[in-house]
Amino acid sequence: MRPRQSISEVFSTFLKFEFDSVQSWVYDAKLRRSIQNCLLQIPETKNSEKFWAIYWHKSWQTQPNSLAEGHLSAYLQETCYWTTQRTIPQFGSVHCKLSDCFQLAIAEVPKILKGCDPDQNGSLKSYSNVAFGNIIRDALRQKQEIDFSNDWALLLKLSRKQLQESLQSAGLTTEIIASYLLAWACFEKGYILTKSPGIRKLQRPDEDTWKIIAQLYNSDRLTQLKPPGQECNSQTLEKWLLFCSKQARSYLYPVVTSLNVSRPGQTEGELQDDLPDTNESLLANLIEREETETQKNQEIKIKTVLIDAIAQLDSQSQQLMQLYYQQGLTQQQIAKQLQIQQYQVSRRLAKVRESLLLTLVRWSQETMHISPTSNVVKHVSAVLEEWLLSYFSNPNNNTAQEQ
Template identity: 30%
Template sequence: MGVTASSSMARNHLSAYLQEACFWAAQKTYQRFKLLQYKYSIEEYFQIANSGVNPPEKIFKSFDFEYSHTNIEGYAKTAIFRFINNTIYRHDLEAKRVKFSDYGLLKDLSHKELREALISKGITQAKSDTYYLVWQCFDEIYQPNQSQGSRSLEPPSQKHLKQIADYYNQRLNKIEISAVPASEEKIKEMLETCIQAARDYRTKRFIPLDNSDYMSDSTPTLWDTAIQEEEREQVQSLIARLFEEIPETGQILLKLSQGLNLTQIEIANVLKNKFPELQKQYQVARQLGKYNNTFLKNFINEWNKIDPEIRLSDERDIERIKNSLSECLQSHCQKMFYTTLDRTVKQYAHEKKI
């Protein structure tokens, strides 16, 4: 048998092997895009998946075959799932539109995303602080009702805008930001700027993948590897354990920053009496950076032990999962505050009855 025939047979075997991964990814995508089920069937997603693995060897372009613990099937499933999703987002405007309403997008944003979105829009650091504060006030004041949900959140009413403006102006007086008080109209304008910046930012973050090199940056992210619910629980459990290992100062800083979304200036004002070394914004920024980086590296080391399916080792890997891990850490810190608040409220209600 010639080399060409052998290569052809190997390619056919690899294509057959990938069919199960293609079908799995098609099913997952069908479940994800519930609002598009009238338009796309599982079979159509399956066809898209197959177009992404033709020829089959390109899916493994950046796969590390020398890493003995790597799970080839898991790698293929995740990579194909991402390819289908990217294809739909690239070609279907409705898919982009139905994911979030304008104000639903603001609810979905992490504070890190908004910071980077504003910077990418050309807004200076000093000015971005005011937009960030408006977003914080919006996030705290304007809550979706149970039937509506945050994904399809409607624009705030004039009453809500006034509440947001009042809260914004109140907080503005307490922190060291050089800005004038804002009216309801100004608040609305600033929120719309945040929305546009976020939409542009997320569009830029999406990189179209062509047929020749779409797998060149295909190492899955943290949440790509945590599609399964049990893996999500592993991630949250690891985050909780690593958080407890952080020194008290670091825990407090992360709780205030990630849990309450306080600005670095606000954190300095809160902590300056207890921690003299944290009286200035730059001191808080330096310590937050240190603890965030340490947490990130510790997470990668531990996650490689738990699930070596994907090798996370170099600086590219760190950058690749940084945003996802920041969101996980934020969720953990917020959950701690909510749990404490809920316990306090219940205790107060019990004491009041007595």
């Protein structure tokens, strides 16, 4: 896997897997644009990975599920990959793809961000290295236990909460779940009462045990179920318990299918090619909303700065701006009305524009940390001209200016 080189790459690229191995780094366009804009505003941090890790983490703390989470997920790609590669061999008996374990771990980035404070606990990478390892080990231990447990052994290992959550995820009604939980509790009690000493491997209960389980259920249902329901024989209870085992197995460790695998029975194309063609992902929508809000706030601040600057102009300059931008007079017409030469009008207009442009550039440099390069000044000048036309064409603004 090629190490990433620049800050822009570190905070905006993601690993692409093919056949369970890394193929390349892939850019997220909006994350790339975001970090590049930030580097333009704070150019001295162009090589400071630690600075941006702390910056985005602090930003995430105030705005979870925002652009910051995408940057940090990109940042932790390498850490997650190497942790996954080290952890999987520890569970040689468990068959699990590296790409699947990687995706399982990287999905927990929000949980990791919540538990880490880079200012107190060292670097985010060091913390996530341990956290990713714990997440993967817990998942593989659970898979190992489930893979090697038969239905009856699994039922005895379950807690009531785990089974209840499994049944709820299956969409069963409260009444049915209560019946299944009671059947499971009677199974536990009946199995323990009849278990022969010295038997290590848990097997299907024998007929005598099933009779005890049925008796316990039919007795307890009268006091523990509302309504108590019908009596159940051992065949019905066995069917219920096997269903419980199946649901718990699929709930506790669902089967993960990579979207990069080939379509069944085809040599070309991947499963992800069949996904609905949506215009924007959830992350893209979040980024767009954040960018729109930021732009609106900036526009309000710029408007305030320029209105204050116009208010500080002398009366002659304000009159000149109104004649040119509000009434749309040409320089010749303005010169005739003010009884001065046309070149004087041109010079005064240029001087006023230069004054406003200088105010706007200084504000951008001090507030947004934008270096006043020639391209930046050229862009700001074009934006200023457009704003002046819009501002003086608004009757409300004109009235306020005259007052």
